[in-house]
Amino acid sequence: MKKSNLQLQNASFSDLVLRGKIGKGALLLALIGVGLLTLSFILSTTAGQVKHFLFSYLTAFCYFLSLSLGALFFICVQHVTKASWSILIRRIAEFILAPFVVLAILSIPILLGANILYEWTDKALIASDTILKGKSAYLNLPFFTARGVFYFVVWITTSIFLLRLSLIQDKSKDPGITLTLQRMSAPILILFGFTLTFFSFDFMMSLEPYWYSTIYGVYFFAGSAVSIFALLIALSAILESLGYFRGVLKIDHYHNLGKFLFGFIIFWAYIGFSQFMLIWYANITEETVFFAKRFHGSWSIVSLIILIGHFIIPFLGLISRFAKRRKQLLVTFAVWMLVMHYVDIYWLIMPEFSGGIVPPGLIELSTMFGFFAIVVSSFLYLVRRYSLVPVNDPCLEKSLRFAELS
Amino acid sequence: MSNSKKVSLSIQEAQVERPVCLLAEFESVAGIIRATKAIKQVGFRHFDVYTPFPIHEISGLERMRVTIFRWFIFLSGLSGATVALLLQWYTNAFNYPFLVSGKPYFSLPANIPITFELTILFSALGTFLGILFFGGLPRFAHPVYRSNVFKRVTNDRFFISIDATEPAFDPIKTKDALLSLGASTVDEIYGFPPSTYLLPKGLPYTLLILVAIAIVPLANIALIRSKSSPVPRLSIIPDMDKQQKLKAQAESTLFIDGRAMRLPVAGTIARGELREDDHFYRGKINGDWATTFPLTISEEFIKRGQNRFEIYCATCHGLDGYGHGSTAKRAEELEQATWVPPSNLHDATVRARQVGHIFNTITNGIRNMPAYGSQIPVLDRWAIVAYVRALQRSQRAKLEDVSLEMRKELEARRKG
Numbered sequence: 021m022k023k024s025n026l027q028l029q030n031a032s033f034s035d036l037v038l039r040g041k042i043g044k045g046a047l048l049l050a051l052i053g054v055g056l057l058t059l060s061f062i063l064s065t066t067a068g069q070v071k072h073f074l075f076s077y078l079t080a081f082c083y084f085l086s087l088s089l090g091a092l093f094f095i096c097v098q099h100v101t102k103a104s105w106s107i108l109i110r111r112i113a114e115f116i117l118a119p120f121v122v123l124a125i126l127s128i129p130i131l132l133g134a135n136i137l138y139e140w141t142d143k144a145l146i147a148s149d150t151i152l153k154g155k156s157a158y159l160n161l162p163f164f165t166a167r168g169v170f171y172f173v174v175w176i177t178t179s180i181f182l183l184r185l186s187l188i189q190d191k192s193k194d195p196g197i198t199l200t201l202q203r204m205s206a207p208i209l210i211l212f213g214f215t216l217t218f219f220s221f222d223f224m225m226s227l228e229p230y231w232y233s234t235i236y237g238v239y240f241f242a243g244s245a246v247s248i249f250a251l252l253i254a255l256s257a258i259l260e261s262l263g264y265f266r267g268v269l270k271i272d273h274y275h276n277l278g279k280f281l282f283g284f285i286i287f288w289a290y291i292g293f294s295q296f297m298l299i300w301y302a303n304i305t306e307e308t309v310f311f312a313k314r315f316h317g318s319w320s321i322v323s324l325i326i327l328i329g330h331f332i333i334p335f336l337g338l339i340s341r342f343a344k345r346r347k348q349l350l351v352t353f354a355v356w357m358l359v360m361h362y363v364d365i366y367w368l369i370m371p372e373f374s375g376g377i378v379p380p381g382l383i384e385l386s387t388m389f390g391f392f393a394i395v396v397s398s399f400l401y402l403v404r405r406y407s408l409v410p411v412n413d414p415c416l417e418k419s420l421r422f423a424e425l426s
Numbered sequence: 427m428s429n430s431k432k433v434s435l436s437i438q439e440a441q442v443e444r445p446v447c448l449l450a451e452f453e454s455v456a457g458i459i460r461a462t463k464a465i466k467q468v469g470f471r472h473f474d475v476y477t478p479f480p481i482h483e484i485s486g487l488e489r490m491r492v493t494i495f496r497w498f499i500f501l502s503g504l505s506g507a508t509v510a511l512l513l514q515w516y517t518n519a520f521n522y523p524f525l526v527s528g529k530p531y532f533s534l535p536a537n538i539p540i541t542f543e544l545t546i547l548f549s550a551l552g553t554f555l556g557i558l559f560f561g562g563l564p565r566f567a568h569p570v571y572r573s574n575v576f577k578r579v580t581n582d583r584f585f586i587s588i589d590a591t592e593p594a595f596d597p598i599k600t601k602d603a604l605l606s607l608g609a610s611t612v613d614e615i616y617g618f619p620p621s622t623y624l625l626p627k628g629l630p631y632t633l634l635i636l637v638a639i640a641i642v643p644l645a646n647i648a649l650i651r652s653k654s655s656p657v658p659r660l661s662i663i664p665d666m667d668k669q670q671k672l673k674a675q676a677e678s679t680l681f682i683d684g685r686a687m688r689l690p691v692a693g694t695i696a697r698g699e700l701r702e703d704d705h706f707y708r709g710k711i712n713g714d715w716a717t718t719f720p721l722t723i724s725e726e727f728i729k730r731g732q733n734r735f736e737i738y739c740a741t742c743h744g745l746d747g748y749g750h751g752s753t754a755k756r757a758e759e760l761e762q763a764t765w766v767p768p769s770n771l772h773d774a775t776v777r778a779r780q781v782g783h784i785f786n787t788i789t790n791g792i793r794n795m796p797a798y799g800s801q802i803p804v805l806d807r808w809a810i811v812a813y814v815r816a817l818q819r820s821q822r823a824k825l826e827d828v829s830l831e832m833r834k835e836l837e838a839r840r841k842g
Contacts, residue, residue: 293538296535297535297536297538297539300535301527301529301535301536303527303528340496341496
């Protein structure tokens, strides 16, 4: 039995690195992305809409960062739980760690524009406001910058650690590396929890410096967990349609990813509702300000779209085993969730820019595509060079036989 | 190792009766996996595999048949959600409308946690009861337990039982096939003799009697609740029920006047409660309502009055005194029949009222308005009166009432 599986493995993994055609566009893509971002910046400055540009920039930044954070979470959880089913697709998640480096560079404009983005940078306002004065020990630019640097140092070093060891194992076949990864993933998860939470507090929640919600970080995490499973489903399907994993990646793998996607959609709704209900019930002015902005006027439409599109539709759609085992249906829902995740991030950030709804316009589109191009190029940079599958993971065999074992 | 016990029971019966299943014993995991795969391949469906521990290869082979069971669970969950919503609507919005911090009687956000819990509870109970029902449980015994070798199933042996309901079942051929698959023994398992299906003779009667006895206390409670009795109630701990002291309103045999409590000496006044200043404490001078304040009015005093007014009075009379406070508005919304609208403080009658009279109204209440004497200290009541006067004047202010600077500004505004 073992022999036949190895043959299968050799047959389908004959070409594990993406062929040149796809990878070659990476540099060009990155240039297009940078071009798009500069163009939208120049256009918005000439139109006197720097603030609008910065807010859409932050939205796109947080969206793509949440995907990479989700990947970090996914990999560590697989190691901590010693999961073997996911080994086949783990490398895809490891490649999704690549954008951390470019996102670190792309965070510089946010820092430069912090004076426009964040109310708490206004010295005159702080002097006249007791609440902001009290918070200024934490919310000030030098400390903000230092924290930002710290988050990215943590994410980049842990990503390099996870990816590098995994790549070394491809050559050395050392099973001890798996043990090291499993051992180190637990502390990385703790670091991950704190950095993700405080990142969302600093970069997103502080847009409304008077308001705070201790569950905000968990909400952001829930969104990124939903989107990583959606992204893994979508990417696996794309790679499979390109001819990789064919015959190896079984519907059972998709089914498992689908189950996690479904579970985290419920988790997301649970957290979102927990945040809402306590604030709604207490009805205290300084707490309700967040939802007041989003539930009155035109933003209430977006809130409704999120409730229905981010929870009710995928909940009913993915609840049955039937739906999770139909690849096309599952991929459709995955793409849908990736779009809804963008709406969610948009809903978190943009109401702080404008009281009325801002329909995604040219600025949003160009920043999103700019980020998309850069992030994808960083992803392709790794995909071109390394094997799509951790070929020498000691438990890969189990992942391949997952369909029989489950 | 055939079932010797059965054979010894009655040879004739055994020959007529077909076995209900064949039980094959295997000694290794590999053996049972190979055999299960083979049986599956032949297309057998009516068979069961028993192992001391879960074997993933086998649970993968034996994919569960898709039944309506999942819809049963889904409907249980839905009925849980419905019951929860109905329950909350009935108790909180229909049977006994209960206002919680100004929220609507029936509001979805508040109901979601309960709805969520009941959905989970009903789905869980539905699953549990559904498994019992669809699995034909509880079942007191299964024929496979008649086999002696089967006892090792929780220890170190693996079994496959093939039901006689299987279309291709043939006691001899199937047995041979199982043996050829590597079974160490194959037992023919017969159903229980008919006598074992019967309940013990006394059981139905015992149950009936127990049920009848169980009704007695309930019937007794119902009986007692429906009629009155001259007999005093049972006192289990009498000295707790009847203590040697006189309770409120009880008659004393010790004092001539029969009171349990002594009255204070006539004319006794508690410290600080003398209150002989009629003007200050009751707003009266020589029996008539006072038209003057018993103290000098300062701006600070009126500000204090405003503060108290906004706390105690504004909910009904409104911040502006026109009688449109939030409580009044809410009462109008609900069309409360017994509600008397609060006075408009700018009415001619209220404006003509002496300050002493207004003070008295605050102290003792009027019509629907409760007495605030016990809640608001005397000085604060006077401050409120002063503020009410200021409020009344503010609505009919003349230009002369305003300071010189303001006057200039107002005139400038009128021109501009």
